[in-house]
Amino acid sequence: MQKVGIRGGMGLSDKKYSDKPSTYYQIKGYAGLTSMAEYIKPYIPKSSLYVEPFAGLGRTVEKKHDKIILNDMSDYSVKYLKEHFPFAEVTQEDFEKCMLKWDSEETFFLIDPVWRKNIYKNNTKPFCDRTPIQYYDKLLNEIIPKLRGRWILCVDRDEHEIGKRVSRSKHKNIVLQHPTKKLFGRNVAVRLCSNMWGNEIE
Numbered sequence: 007m008q009k010v011g012i013r014g015g016m017g018l019s020d021k022k023y024s025d026k027p028s029t030y031y032q033i034k035g036y037a038g039l040t041s042m043a044e045y046i047k048p049y050i051p052k053s054s055l056y057v058e059p060f061a062g063l064g065r066t067v068e069k070k071h072d073k074i075i076l077n078d079m080s081d082y083s084v085k086y087l088k089e090h091f092p093f094a095e096v097t098q099e100d101f102e103k104c105m106l107k108w109d110s111e112e113t114f115f116l117i118d119p120v121w122r123k124n125i126y127k128n129n130t131k132p133f134c135d136r137t138p139i140q141y142y143d144k145l146l147n148e149i150i151p152k153l154r155g156r157w158i159l160c161v162d163r164d165e166h167e168i169g170k171r172v173s174r175s176k177h178k179n180i181v182l183q184h185p186t187k188k189l190f191g192r193n194v195a196v197r198l199c200s201n202m203w204g205n206e207i208e
């Protein structure tokens with residue numbers, strides 16, 4: 007049974023956060039790439055092994071890969087993924103374990119971690135056990151350097167809660183913008199970085 011709010015070690019509290027259905031992100035639903043998935047999909051190569059370590063509701067999944075692993079720590083997500091993607095293998099492990107287990111030269115990872123902790127504080131469905139900085143530091147400094155596979159890492163365009171860790175990394179970035187949808191007066195957008203788009207910046 008999942009607890010509410012941000013959980014786990016790392017000095018974060020087990021405080022129970024607002025369950026009010028009026029909070030913005032509960033109205034908008036489960037965190038993820040809802041508006042931008044269609045624009046990200048063309049960048050995802052057809053792969054022998056497609057792995058999403060933070061699969062959420064699997065908005066970027068397409069049935070074009072030979073084998074698909076959808077992993078998430080949220081009970082809600084795991085149930086949803088099993089129901090909606092019967093052709094995929096659904097797992098419920100910490101992202102680090104999942105990524106190191108499935109890494110190979112044939113693997114493609116679509117990596118979409120937690121961008122903003124308040125979205126998770128105000129929504130009981132997704133899982134969150136650390137801050138965005140802790141997710142991105144673990145990925146960029148410890149996991150990604152070990153990977154043999156190809157990957158795309160996602161974050162909000164302005165990297166609000168991670169201090170520009172993605173744009174300052176050695177990996178090439180692109181920003182995709184929705185042609186019409188707006189949020190807080192700006193077009194909805196996502197920042198992607200990858201090891202597939204030319205030389206890494208040394």
Ligand SMILES: C[S@@+](CC[C@H](N)C(=O)[O-])C[C@H]1O[C@@H](n2cnc3c(N)ncnc32)[C@H](O)[C@@H]1O
Binds near residue numbers: 039066120132133
């Ligand atoms: C931004 S959402 C992914 C949304 C997905 N890309 C989509 O569009 O549906 C991040 C996901 O990471 C999951 N998560 C958070 N911490 C995790 C961890 N330590 N290991 C695995 N999954 C985790 C959350 O439950 C959440 O579903």
